[in-house]
């Protein structure tokens with residue numbers, strides 16, 4: 623099942639994954655951690671995005687596996703030219719609906735994160751949140767993201783450490799859903815991977831490691847509150 627690197631339309635594993643997110647798209651933003659609800663969350667995201675953008679001017683940015691566009695909207699609000707791609711049509715439809723409602727210009731397209739429909743060097747910034755874990759070929763995807771970055775561009779992976787004590791409710795937990803039960807064994811990063819592993823793959827493609835940001839009280843001197851949803855890998 624899904625052994626080759628097929629497109630989202632033909633790969634059975636990807637069809638299952640897309641079915642899960644199509645089902646959840648209408649209520650995705652209401653689920654735990656999917657939108658910013660408190661001043662502490664706003665401050666944490668501002669800090670992360672300040673680090674990511676590092677005072678650069680208007681960038682051409684790609685949000686891969688954008689879902690309903692959380693990162694895409696954060697970037698567009700800061701004046702960047704943003705494209706968001708996701709292979710779940712219902713996610714893209716919801717992202718487009720929000721963009722129209724807010725009069726924000728973001729290009730949202732259906733596309734497979736492992737086979738992007740963009741020329742090499744198309745973007746200054748490629749960013750993803752909570753995507754690598756659900757890809758059948760995550761390492762090849764990293765290569766692909768680097769391919770579409772221009773020289774000197776930046777790849778940013780926003781993800782978290784799973785913490786059993788903070789597991790989301792069953793209805794919001796992809797890993798325990800019927801769709802993932804059928805294909806979980808085909809997703810090599812399902813159980814998580816360390817930042818070092820991910821960096822290793824990117825550096826093997828020629829990327830230079832950047833400054834990590836760990837929004838975790840055990841690692842970061844600013845000690846954001848433990849209930850800050852951005853500190854863990856809720857999906």
Ligand SMILES: C[S@@+](CC[C@H](N)C(=O)[O-])C[C@H]1O[C@@H](n2cnc3c(N)ncnc32)[C@H](O)[C@@H]1O
Nearest residue numbers: 643687688689692708709710713734735751752
């Ligand atoms: C956990 S959600 C995260 C959505 C968004 N990045 C966010 O942080 O709110 C994972 C998203 O990745 C998308 N996705 C999974 N595999 C993909 C693939 N191969 N190509 C494109 N999108 C994919 C899903 O459809 C879903 O919208």
